Amino acid sequence: MTKSIMVKLRPSRKNYQFICDLQKCKVGQFVVVETSRGIEYGQIVSENPRCCCEKKKTNSFVNKVIRIATEDDSMRFNENREKSHKAFQIFTEKIDKYKLNMKPIDAEYTLDCKKIVFYFSAKERVDFRALVKDLAYFFHVRIELRQIGTRDETKIMGGIGICGKPFCCSTFLNDFRPVLIKTAKDQGIFLSPSKISGNCGRLMCCLKYEEQSYAEFSQITPPICSIVLTKEGEGTVVESNLLTGVLKVQIKKFPKISSVVTVKREDVEVIKRFETPSEDKDLNKELGASVNESICKEIKENLTNIIN
Numbered sequence: 001m002t003k004s005i006m007v008k009l010r011p012s013r014k015n016y017q018f019i020c021d022l023q024k025c026k027v028g029q030f031v032v033v034e035t036s037r038g039i040e041y042g043q044i045v046s047e048n049p050r051c052c053c054e055k056k057k058t059n060s061f062v063n064k065v066i067r068i069a070t071e072d073d074s075m076r077f078n079e080n081r082e083k084s085h086k087a088f089q090i091f092t093e094k095i096d097k098y099k100l101n102m103k104p105i106d107a108e109y110t111l112d113c114k115k116i117v118f119y120f121s122a123k124e125r126v127d128f129r130a131l132v133k134d135l136a137y138f139f140h141v142r143i144e145l146r147q148i149g150t151r152d153e154t155k156i157m158g159g160i161g162i163c164g165k166p167f168c169c170s171t172f173l174n175d176f177r178p179v180l181i182k183t184a185k186d187q188g189i190f191l192s193p194s195k196i197s198g199n200c201g202r203l204m205c206c207l208k209y210e211e212q213s214y215a216e217f218s219q220i221t222p223p224i225c226s227i228v229l230t231k232e233g234e235g236t237v238v239e240s241n242l243l244t245g246v247l248k249v250q251i252k253k254f255p256k257i258s259s260v261v262t263v264k265r266e267d268v269e270v271i272k273r274f275e276t277p278s279e280d281k282d283l284n285k286e287l288g289a290s291v292n293e294s295i296c297k298e299i300k301e302n303l304t305n306i307i308n
Helices: 071-098 129-139 152-158 181-186 211-220 281-307
Strands: 003-008 017-020 030-035 040-053 061-068 103-107 115-122 143-149 226-232 233-242 246-251 258-262 271-272
Touching: 003 233, 017 030, 017 040, 017 143, 030 071, 040 071, 071 103, 071 115, 103 152, 115 129, 129 143, 181 211, 226 246
Parallel strands: 017 061, 115 143
Antiparallel strands: 003 017, 003 040, 030 040, 030 061, 103 115, 226 233, 226 271, 233 246, 246 258
């Protein structure tokens, strides 16, 4: 009987799915696997009890598990980590030697020490053929240079986020999902780069966690400028809170600032829902500006009536 398991090759690396013929494979155990890069060492993080009789045609199935890791495998893995630190220092020196516009990130030995993978980031394409030849001559093993993006760089380097906890990408996130600026807008977050961007310079991954909840709340909560019917009469929504469901409604028959009532979304009947076009960004900006201008104009008129 065969089954599929998820193996994390390194603490900050992505989880990969393997086919396991060993019946003693359990979550938490360390195993030796064969990947496209060579023999590697990893830990089982989850398993699938369903039978996998045939290998699926997908990149997630790299290969089968070779064996359960032994003490010698663990010792060799720890030794390779120390050797990787030294290889990274040499990699950095070689980059300075050839004056290449690239930033070294990490170095990694395979378990059998037949290959070294060097990770780097660069803003543009770099010709590193001379660098590869020099590294191969120095280490006498196969050399692979892999360029990664800013999000993968942050995942490898690790760190502490603005929440005070380790980066999600370095701890439990397996794949990077696209995060749009619309996600931050829908959640009512102030669009400041320092508030919504992570150390990688991209939008924070945690904005995606509550996206579905906000989408569900937005379906049942009338947005600003919607016309609703309350116990006090018909009015226009001037403020809306998606999480609490509390609305502030300007009653039409009493056009004064004091006529703004606070109600819950369950206690109102939507007469006309205000929908903002999401396809045209420029239109959204103009529409938002016009709405704010009309509200300010209405408040000024009400103030003038009260003073008079």
